[in-house]
Amino acid sequence: MRVFNFSAGPAALPETVLRRAADEMLDWRGSGMSVMEMSHRGEEFTSILHKAEADFRQLLKIPANYQVIFLQGGAMAMNALIPMNLMGRHRAADYVNTGVWSTKSIDEAKKYGQVNVVASSADRGFTYVPTQATWQTNSDAAYLHLCSNETIGGVEYHWVPEIGDVPLVADMSSNILSCEIEVSKFAVIYGGAQKNIGPAGLTFVIVREDLLDRALPITPSVFHWKEQAANDSMVNTPPTYSIYIAGLVFEWLLDNGGLPAMEKINVQKAALLYDYLDSTTFYTSPVSKDDRSRMNIPFHLHDERLNERFLSEASEQGLLQLKGHRSVGGMRASIYNAMPVEGVRALVDFLRAFEKIHG
Numbered sequence: 001m002r003v004f005n006f007s008a009g010p011a012a013l014p015e016t017v018l019r020r021a022a023d024e025m026l027d028w029r030g031s032g033m034s035v036m037e038m039s040h041r042g043e044e045f046t047s048i049l050h051k052a053e054a055d056f057r058q059l060l061k062i063p064a065n066y067q068v069i070f071l072q073g074g075a076m077a078m079n080a081l082i083p084m085n086l087m088g089r090h091r092a093a094d095y096v097n098t099g100v101w102s103t104k105s106i107d108e109a110k111k112y113g114q115v116n117v118v119a120s121s122a123d124r125g126f127t128y129v130p131t132q133a134t135w136q137t138n139s140d141a142a143y144l145h146l147c148s149n150e151t152i153g154g155v156e157y158h159w160v161p162e163i164g165d166v167p168l169v170a171d172m173s174s175n176i177l178s179c180e181i182e183v184s185k186f187a188v189i190y191g192g193a194q195k196n197i198g199p200a201g202l203t204f205v206i207v208r209e210d211l212l213d214r215a216l217p218i219t220p221s222v223f224h225w226k227e228q229a230a231n232d233s234m235v236n237t238p239p240t241y242s243i244y245i246a247g248l249v250f251e252w253l254l255d256n257g258g259l260p261a262m263e264k265i266n267v268q269k270a271a272l273l274y275d276y277l278d279s280t281t282f283y284t285s286p287v288s289k290d291d292r293s294r295m296n297i298p299f300h301l302h303d304e305r306l307n308e309r310f311l312s313e314a315s316e317q318g319l320l321q322l323k324g325h326r327s328v329g330g331m332r333a334s335i336y337n338a339m340p341v342e343g344v345r346a347l348v349d350f351l352r353a354f355e356k357i358h359g
């Protein structure tokens with residue numbers, strides 16, 4: 001039996017995708033082998049890679065002057081690779097701090113150059129996005145980095161800053177493909193796959209071509225964007241099976257109306273949950289209304305002594321992985337693209353029933 005899995009990542013995948021992968025496991029389209037067993041430079045896998053990239057481009061309407069690169073190392077490796085690949089000219093960059101993930105990006109970048117934290121929401125426990133009017137940005141920064149969706153804190157940008165000529169770099173690990181975005185407003189978009197794209201082990205980078213010559217000389221070849229772009233992400237062996245599954249997810253998205261359709265459903269799903277949380281004092285949502293994430297929804301029980309009980313009763317109902325991150329406590333429901341509306345409805349029904357008994 002399939003449960004409703006609210007994990008923040010690795011997260012639920014569409015059942016259609018898993019079934020297709022199962023069907024193709026032993027013999028991928030008459031090749032007589034599994035995708036895992038194929039040479040990454042062979043005709044079959046090359047076609048899988050190219051189709052995945054083309055579909056990713058189509059979903060996000062990625063302009064032709066951007067390269068798409070598939071890497072390993074996760075979004076956390078990118079915390080080092082962003083400064084390595086972009087600080088070749090100016091060894092200073094601007095960072096906006098909105099929570100756990102941007103803090104990690106900041107701490108890692110400090111190893112490679114000067115980091116200026118130009119705005120932070122630490123003053124209110126990372127529960128909002130500081131308005132752009134308060135940012136102390138530097139016009140000569142190598143780039144400005146932000147995290148578009150703080151997976152742990154549940155804080156999301158619903159706007160894109162205008163920062164002139166400074167390249168805008170965004171960690172979109174947990175909200176990529178959840179809504180339409182204008183790629184041309186960003187210089188670099190990156191993330192790990194295991195939230196809203198596919199299996200862990202795959203990292204995507206969307207980078208504007210004119211930024212490919214700014215790497216520090218110490219940048220490892222397998223993480224050097226220019227070398228990877230020139231080699232079709234195959235300087236070394238890419239995470240082939242993860243790319244294949246990501247490709248199936250892209251096809252699933254295209255078959256279901258693409259990002260406009262996803263955005264509509266995601267807005268509806270988030271509203272269902274937030275509206276209920278706001279309608280009662282039994283549960284509270286810590287995040288400022290304008291900056292609430294549609295993907296990761298943290299909440300607290302009014303009486304935290306009920307937490308264990310809440311989690312065990314929820315799992316009896318097939319509602320799993322609702323425990324909040326250890327750094328913030330409470331609960332968190334992650335409702336990425338693969339979470340159907342019925343899953344959110346089931347969760348709201350459970351919240352209501354639990355409150356009725358214990359409220």
Ligand SMILES: *Cc1c(COP(=O)(O)O)cnc(C)c1O
Pocket residue numbers: 009073074075076077101147149150151171172173174192193195
């Ligand atoms: C999960 C996550 C990361 C870390 O990803 P890894 O693949 O584990 O390195 C970084 N940033 C954000 C926003 C995340 O959600």
